[in-house]
Amino acid sequence: MTRDPERDPRLDAVRAAAGTDDRLDDVSRARIWSGLDRALDAEPRRPNAGGARRRRRAGWVAATALCATAAGVALWLTTADRARPRGPVQVLDVPAGASVHAQLGPAAAVTLYGAARLVVADGRGDVDVALDRGALAGDYDHARGGRLRIRTPHATVEIVGTVFAVEVGTATCVSVAHGLVEVRARVRRRLAAGASWCTDAPALRPIPPVIEARMAEHAGRAIVAAAEPVASPPVAPLSAVEPPLDEPPLEAAPSLGEPLLQPARPVAAVTPGRRPAPELEPEPEPELAPPPEPAPEPPPEPVPPRKPAVAAGPDAELYAAAEAALRNGDTEQADALLAHLVVDHPGSDLLDEALFERARLAYRARRWTAAGAILDQLLDGPPSPLRAPARLLACRIAVQTRDRDAAACLDQLRRDHPTAAFATEVLELRVQVAFDRGGCKAAAPFLTELVAAAPRRTLTTQWQRRCQEAPR
Amino acid sequence: MRAWLLVMGALAGGPRPVPSSAADDDALAARARAGDRAAFEQLYRRHADVVYARLSRLVGPVAERDDLTQEVFLGLHRALPRFRGDATVTTLLYRITANVAFDHLRRRRRRPSQPLDEATLAGLISHDAGPDERARRAQELARVFACLDRIKPAKRVALLLRVVEGLSFAEIGAIVDAAPEAAKKRVQHGLRELTALLARAGVGGEEVRP
Numbered sequence: 001m002t003r004d005p006e007r008d009p010r011l012d013a014v015r016a017a018a019g020t021d022d023r024l025d026d027v028s029r030a031r032i033w034s035g036l037d038r039a040l041d042a043e044p045r046r047p048n049a050g051g052a053r054r055r056r057r058a059g060w061v062a063a064t065a066l067c068a069t070a071a072g073v074a075l076w077l078t079t080a081d082r083a084r085p086r087g088p089v090q091v092l093d094v095p096a097g098a099s100v101h102a103q104l105g106p107a108a109a110v111t112l113y114g115a116a117r118l119v120v121a122d123g124r125g126d127v128d129v130a131l132d133r134g135a136l137a138g139d140y141d142h143a144r145g146g147r148l149r150i151r152t153p154h155a156t157v158e159i160v161g162t163v164f165a166v167e168v169g170t171a172t173c174v175s176v177a178h179g180l181v182e183v184r185a186r187v188r189r190r191l192a193a194g195a196s197w198c199t200d201a202p203a204l205r206p207i208p209p210v211i212e213a214r215m216a217e218h219a220g221r222a223i224v225a226a227a228e229p230v231a232s233p234p235v236a237p238l239s240a241v242e243p244p245l246d247e248p249p250l251e252a253a254p255s256l257g258e259p260l261l262q263p264a265r266p267v268a269a270v271t272p273g274r275r276p277a278p279e280l281e282p283e284p285e286p287e288l289a290p291p292p293e294p295a296p297e298p299p300p301e302p303v304p305p306r307k308p309a310v311a312a313g314p315d316a317e318l319y320a321a322a323e324a325a326l327r328n329g330d331t332e333q334a335d336a337l338l339a340h341l342v343v344d345h346p347g348s349d350l351l352d353e354a355l356f357e358r359a360r361l362a363y364r365a366r367r368w369t370a371a372g373a374i375l376d377q378l379l380d381g382p383p384s385p386l387r388a389p390a391r392l393l394a395c396r397i398a399v400q401t402r403d404r405d406a407a408a409c410l411d412q413l414r415r416d417h418p419t420a421a422f423a424t425e426v427l428e429l430r431v432q433v434a435f436d437r438g439g440c441k442a443a444a445p446f447l448t449e450l451v452a453a454a455p456r457r458t459l460t461t462q463w464q465r466r467c468q469e470a471p472r
Numbered sequence: 473m474r475a476w477l478l479v480m481g482a483l484a485g486g487p488r489p490v491p492s493s494a495a496d497d498d499a500l501a502a503r504a505r506a507g508d509r510a511a512f513e514q515l516y517r518r519h520a521d522v523v524y525a526r527l528s529r530l531v532g533p534v535a536e537r538d539d540l541t542q543e544v545f546l547g548l549h550r551a552l553p554r555f556r557g558d559a560t561v562t563t564l565l566y567r568i569t570a571n572v573a574f575d576h577l578r579r580r581r582r583r584p585s586q587p588l589d590e591a592t593l594a595g596l597i598s599h600d601a602g603p604d605e606r607a608r609r610a611q612e613l614a615r616v617f618a619c620l621d622r623i624k625p626a627k628r629v630a631l632l633l634r635v636v637e638g639l640s641f642a643e644i645g646a647i648v649d650a651a652p653e654a655a656k657k658r659v660q661h662g663l664r665e666l667t668a669l670l671a672r673a674g675v676g677g678e679e680v681r682p
Contacts, residue, residue, distance in 0.1 A: 005663045010676035011635050014666070018636040021596040022528035024521045028538055033516055036542050040549060042511065264596040465535050 011272075069070045092118040094134065102220075104129065107158070108148045110138035111218040135167040137218035140179075154199040155185035162193075163218065171200035175207045177215040179323070315341050315348035322357070335361050342377075352384035359393060368401050392422055399429050407433045424454045431463055440467030491574045497561035505552040515561065516545055522562075523569050528571035529636050530629055532617050533596055543572045563646075570629055577625035593617075612675060619669040627662030634659045 024032075049305035094100045101111045104120060104127045112118055113313070116134020130151045140148045140159040148159040154172040156162075162179025165171065174183050175196035183189045185199040196207040207215075318341040325334035338354040338361075345351065355378040362371035375394045379387060391413055398406035410430045417423065426449050435443040447463050454460050497518065503511035524541050531540065547568040548561075555564060595612035620628060626648070633644045645655035670676060 005660070005667055006635060008663075008670075010665045010667055010670040011663075013612060013616050013670065013675050014620070014632075015636055017532075017613050017620075018529040018632060020528075020593070020613060021533040022525040024524035024541070028524075029520055032520065032538050032542050032545075033513065035538075036516065036545050037509075037513075039542065039546055040512070043546075043549065462535075 092120065094118075104148070108138060108140045109218075110136045111214065112136045113214065131166055131168050135211075135214070137163070137165040137214040138340050139163045139218060151420045158182040158184070163215050165215050165218075167211070171198045173198040173211075173213045175215065177207075177212070218395065315345040315350050315354075318345070319350045319354060322354070331361055331365075345378050352378055352381065352386045355381070356390055356393075359390065363393060363397065368397050372397050388417055388420065388422075391416075391425065395426070395429065399433055402436070407437075424450070424457070427453060428457075428459050435463075435467075443467060494562065496562045498557055501552055501555055501557075501561050504549070505555065512549060515548070518563055519562070520545070523565060526566070526569050526637070527573055530570065530632050531576055532620065533593070536576065540572050540576055544569050547572065567647050567649075570633065574625050574629050574648070577628060581621075581625060613671045615675050616670070619666060619673055619675065622669055623662050623665055627658050627665070630655055630658035631662035631666060635663070 006138045020280040033084070089344065092100065092102060092112065094112045094116045097117040098112075098114045101109065102118070102120075103109050108127050109117070110129075113135045116136065117132040117162055118133065118134075118136065119130040127148045129149070132153070136150075138148075138150075138159070140162060150157040150159070150166055152166065152168045152172040154168070155174075157166055157172075157174055159179075159181055162181055163177040164179070164181050165175045165177075172183075173183070173193060173196065174181055176191045176193055180189045180193075183191060183197065189197055191197055191204075191440070194207065196205050196211070197203075198205070223459070318337050322337035325331070325337060335358055338358045341348060341354045342351060348354070355374055359371045359374040359378065362368075362374060372394060375390050375397075378384065378390045379394070384390075391409075395409040395413055397403075398409045399428070404408075407430070410426050410433060414423065414426050414430070417426075420426075427446060431443045431446040431450055434446050440447075444467065445464070447467060450457075450460050450463065497515065500511045500515045500518075504515060520541060523544050524537060527537050527540050529545070531537065537663075544565065549567060551564060551568065552652060594606050594611045597606045597609050597613075620632075623631070630644055630650075633639045633647060635639075639647070640657040641652040641659065644650075644659065645652040648655060648658075650658070
């Protein structure tokens with residue numbers, strides 16, 4: 001005779017525990033509303049707000065829609081694809097002077113520079129966005145599948161896998177730092193790394209310095225984020241990651257029922273830019289990092305890498321093939337191709353990228369020793385713009401593995417790059433390392449710095465909560 | 473911080489809970505959808521306590537509950553433009569709450585935070601109990617939450633909706649966006665795992681050594 005598991009007496013303890021401290025007090029209730037009120041002020045206007053008013057104008061809408069449909073079909077037949085993304089949409093308005101970093105599904109992330117407006121369709125799988133105005137820098141990781149398409153009033157930009165920028169003014173200008181982008185306007189153009197083109201111009205142009213800086217800044221964020229080994233989430237909702245500093249943080253909506261803007265989550269990996277930034281901006285950490293357990297790892301991989309059984313070819317072809325393998329989700333083949341590039345083309349311009357990419361793949365697979373050895377190769381090699389992110393990745397490995405040198409690694413990185421955009425990220429890691437060693441007391445000086453440097457970051461608040469005695 | 477608390481003190485009694493009825497909720501939702509912030513505040517007042525309590529039951533007495541409650545209502549605000557009254561506001565909120573709890577548990581699982589320690593839990597237990605009794609209960613709470621933390625978020629949410637909230641499988645399915653059969657399986661698997669973990673941890677009996 002089987003016993004009903006729901007009547008197991010042990011579950012009484014669960015019921016009792018679940019009811020522990022579940023009352024909302026007046027102060028918390030008021031505080032939550034206060035935060036909510038501010039967050040609502042920062043919410044973008046929904047395109048379908050004011051539905052009641054629109055219903056009163058249903059007749060007008062129907063007639064207008066008929067005309068608009070006819071005009072739209074005509075327009076679609078004669079010009080570039082200007083349609084808005086289909087499916088549930090959300091609007092991200094960024095005021096002038098502000099920048100917002102947003103995760104678009106598992107594979108794409110953009111930094112929007114205000115004044116800008118981005119209309120985003122459902123982020124599950126393919127990502128379809130419309131940039132009405134303003135500029136963005138973005139990255140797209142084809143290793144995670146799907147497709148990124150950006151529609152502007154003048155063109156449709158298909159991202160194959162790259163670090164890129166799109167500006168919308170009187171024309172649409174697209175710049176590519178790394179990878180490949182296809183732009184469809186009146187003519188169709190494929191832009192490779194280093195190219196920039198505006199839809200109203202007959203020829204390519206050099207990438208403007210300000211755009212180059214934005215792409216580098218964005219690539220820096222993504223590289224930092226890419227260092228985080230994360231399990232692929234079952235659902236990849238759209239997520240706004242970083243609000244403008246002068247606004248309260250955008251908080252989350254659920255992903256199962258209503259997949260809308262969400263708070264920070266570890267960002268998808270990205271292929272690093274050919275022109276990465278010397279100054280990198282950090283990715284906000286969504287949650288207070290715990291004292292990490294030393295992670296197990298598979299047997300270390302031999303370094304220098306084994307020569308894979310693949311056809312030999314020029315370095316660029318190997319790199320392109322590795323990118324294609326990543327696009328297909330075949331990280332093993334990509335790693336083998338990159339290893340081949342490293343072994344056979346030690347003088348290649350792509351050597352640093354290949355090494356960094358290999359290190360990143362190893363890191364994501366939690367092969368710490370292999371990742372560290374590959375990074376050593378990169379750091380021992382000729383000067384490269386990827387050195388700073390490589391050092392950051394090395395420090396993160398040290399933190400993950402609870403290496404005794406983690407603190408020294410972070411301290412040295414802070415000394416060498418005191419004003420880097422990833423400085424806050426490093427400081428957060430430093431707080432964590434100090435906390436692991438000596439609790440809040442040891443973390444207090446770094447937490448004080450963190451509070452001064454990034455008072456509004458979620459992680460800062462969480463650390464403050466945890467270490468009540470730390471100065472606010 | 474203190475100044476802020478003073479301001480909050482002045483607000484005490486501000487957004488207090490208000491009894492809720494479905495018809496009133498629908499009317500408030502319609503006004504809130506049209507941009508009426510006061511109506512949305514009314515909705516918040518009506519449901520904040522329930523949402524907070526549900527979140528507490530789903531994720532435990534963690535410090536992030538205030539933020540999660542805020543997330544739920546932001547989610548509600550974002551969902552309102554598509555809310556056509558097919559379900560009640562309460563149902564919609566329940567669904568959003570479960571999703572926010574699920575997301576939180578998933579994030580926490582990915583980068584697990586420190587488990588609830590006994591000292592914190594002891595502070596949540598009634599002071600009517602003696603120190604020994606409080607220590608014992610805190611220890612048991614810590615074990616229970618440690619066991620719950622080992623259950624996958626989807627199963628945890630489903631089984632708590634069943635065991636603690638007492639919902640039917642159909643209701644659970646509607647909340648977690650799954651078929652009733654799928655919800656039932658989640659609950660059953662979660663229950664099996666949880667009871668085994670509880671037994672091994674000695675909750676409600678002697679600790680079982682494997």
